[in-house]
Amino acid sequence: MRTPRPYIGGMCSDQRWWARTALTITCLAVLIGAYGSSGFIARADQPRPSAPAAGPVVLVDLGDPAAVAGWTTVNDPVMGGRSTSTVAFGDGGLVFSGNISLDNNGGFASARGPVDAEIGRRATGATSLRVRALGDGKTYVLKVETGQPWSYIQRFATDAGVRRTYDLPASGFEPVGMFLDPVPSAAPLDPSTIRRVALYILDKQEGPFQLVVSSIDSSS
Numbered sequence: 001m002r003t004p005r006p007y008i009g010g011m012c013s014d015q016r017w018w019a020r021t022a023l024t025i026t027c028l029a030v031l032i033g034a035y036g037s038s039g040f041i042a043r044a045d046q047p048r049p050s051a052p053a054a055g056p057v058v059l060v061d062l063g064d065p066a067a068v069a070g071w072t073t074v075n076d077p078v079m080g081g082r083s084t085s086t087v088a089f090g091d092g093g094l095v096f097s098g099n100i101s102l103d104n105n106g107g108f109a110s111a112r113g114p115v116d117a118e119i120g121r122r123a124t125g126a127t128s129l130r131v132r133a134l135g136d137g138k139t140y141v142l143k144v145e146t147g148q149p150w151s152y153i154q155r156f157a158t159d160a161g162v163r164r165t166y167d168l169p170a171s172g173f174e175p176v177g178m179f180l181d182p183v184p185s186a187a188p189l190d191p192s193t194i195r196r197v198a199l200y201i202l203d204k205q206e207g208p209f210q211l212v213v214s215s216i217d218s219s220s
Contacts, residue, residue: 058217120146
């Protein structure tokens with residue numbers, strides 16, 4: 001038979017042991033609830049904070065004179081026209097300028113960068129391409145090549161004398177053939193496959209033009 005524990009201060013030792021145990025359990029419950037609500041313990045009923053949005057990724061840095069030196073021009077004289085264009089470094093970027101002539105059924109000029117598979121690697125997951133440029137009020141075309149028989153183009157109308165970023169959704173690029181004719185059977189643009197970028201002025205926009213492009217970026 002167990003000998004009763006003595007009373008201490010009006011309460012027996014058994015009662016004091018149960019009281020201390022209940023207090024300890026209560027404190028633990030409070031601590032667990034506090035830590036769980038403050039993020040120390042994951043809780044299924046609380047949404048996790050979303051990851052910060054990714055910023056623009058530079059695909060082609062045209063603020064570098066060495067990068068601009070790798071660009072070349074192709075104009076309508078290859079088809080009998082008389083349009084002219086040049087590329088040079090100036091005003092913090094690639095200066096694409098010249099004159100569009102409609103003689104001999106001409107009317108276009110272009111500047112294209114070198115083939116670089118790293119462009120696609122940097123553009124992986126992009127939802128849009130962005131052209132940072134100082135325009136002249138005319139409409140230009142960003143063309144991207146992927147190594148397929150077709151390319152992808154999207155137009156952007158510039159604001160004269162304004163340096164701004166033109167956002168071109170990846171879903172808005174149109175697949176075209178060698179002579180810029182539509183290729184409806186081609187798959188939509190996958191930015192990760194881009195290996196070259198080019199700039200065009202088309203659409204019979206006769207007269208002098210100048211576009212200064214400081215960078216071509218991607219965003220997601």
